[in-house]
Amino acid sequence: MALAVLVFDRTGSALATAAVYALTYLPSIVGGPLLAGLADRFARRGVMLACDLVRAALVGVMAVPGMPFWSLCALVFLVVLLGAPFSAARAALLPEVLEGDAYVLGSALQNMTNQAVQMLGFAAGGALIATMGPHRALALDAATFLGSALILISGVRRRPAAHQHGGKLSMWSMTASGARLVFGSRHLRTLVLFAWLCGFYILPEGIAAPYAARLATDGLPVPVITGLLMAAMPAGTVVGAFLYSRFVSPPRRLRLMGWMAVLSCAPLIVTALRPPLAVVLAAWVLSGVGGAYQLAANAAFVQYVPAERRAQAFGLVQSGLMAVQGIGILVGGFAAERLGPEPVVALAGAAGVIGAAVLSLMWTEARDKSAQVGAEATA
Incomplete structure (x- = not known):
């Protein structure tokens, strides 16, 4: 938010502001496959720790008044690029800290915390920028990376590198090896596609503003309705993650994964009827609840990936997630200009339901075949 305000104040250009925002997607797509293997x-x-310290320095430089526009673009690219190995390392480290079902509970807690803090950040970020100005807000942002590094030093013990012979491989070799691992296994390939299904149910958030303009008939201003729409799915995800992790047993989570994936998309179809705001919000919250199936997919993914190659695998999946979200939002915005937001959201929901149904059949078949092979081996 601070960077967007800073760029718009400096250039007065909506295109320049949007271009800088787009830079937050590109580095993750590029850097995930190449840099995740470092973890x-x-x-x-x-x-x-290294990523935190370098990002603190980069954001600190961004906070210096008078930085040229091209320098801000280069710095934000590097900051987001370093997020790829950091996220891959964190995702790979969590199963080592939490084993068994504790990992699912920990993932659920992390998911709920992320969603809640994201909503709080959007609400409080604007007030901070208005009070402090974008430069001081960016300086505060730099300090948060240092805070993260201190938490790592004090709260996470040192562990040896997972891949003892990784130094003999180039980045390209590790990336190619990770791709073969992830997409060469039927189980992993299906789980990855389950994760990427989010491109369908995330799409509505990208066209929340034009949708809000259509719904602004109840006396509420468009920005308020936009905020409600964008907060609906994260709110549903928080509820779904809590219920799914707390009250559903691990074996049942895997059996319900397909149905939950369908639920993540099916409620969006109701928008084809052009319902009022309350119904749309309820549908989007319900879609967020269904999105909790990602917890089961994530836990199963961890089980099938060797520990020493986990970071590379997570990096590839995360890059794909960023790509499908970015492409989905781009396609949704393009289509919404021609068809209107309601039919686009409904079409995304219908396509997602079909995709979820196909993946459910693939997952059931893969599990049954695996169980049969296990039974024959035991016999």
Whole structure:
């Protein structure tokens, strides 16, 4: 938010502001496959610390008044690029800290915390920028990376590198090896596609503003309705993650994963009827509840990936997630200009339901075949 305000104040250009925002997607798509393997080659805690310290320095430079526009673009690209190995290291390290079902509960807690803090950040960020100005807000942002590094030093013990022989492989070799691992296994390939299904149910958030303009008939201003729409799915995800992790047993989570994936998309179809705001919000919250199936997919993914190659695998999946979200939002915005937001959201929901149904059949078949092979081996 601070960067968007700073760029718009400096240039007065909506295109320049949008271009800088678009830069937050590109580095993750590029950097995930190439840099995520660093968290397998080197100690994961060390990778996270290095990323935090370098990002603190980069954001600190962004906070210097008078930085040229091209410098801001380069700095934000590097900051987001370093998020790829950090996220991969954190995702790979969590199963080492939490084992068994504790990992699912920990993932749910992390998911709920992320969603809640994201909503709080959007609400409080604007007030901070208005009070402090964008430069001081960016300086505060730099300090948060240092705070993260201190938490890692004090709260996470040192562990050796997971891949003891990773130094003999180039980044390209590790990326290619990770791709073969993820997409060469039927189980992993299906789980990855389950994760990427979010491109369908995330799409509505990208066209929340034009949708809000259509719904602004109840006396509420468009920005308020936009905020309600964008907060609806994260709110549903928080509820779904809590219920799914707390009250559903691990084996049942895997059996319900397909149905929950369908639920993440099916409620969006109701928008084709052009319902009032209350119904739309309820549908989007319900869609967020269904999105909790990602917890089961994530836990199963961890089980099938060797620990020493986990970071590279997570990095590839995360890059794909960023790509499908960015492409989905781009396609949704393009289509909404021609068809209107309501039919686009409904079409995304219908396409997502079809995709979820196909993936459910693939997952059931893969599980049944795996169980049959296990039974024959035991016999």
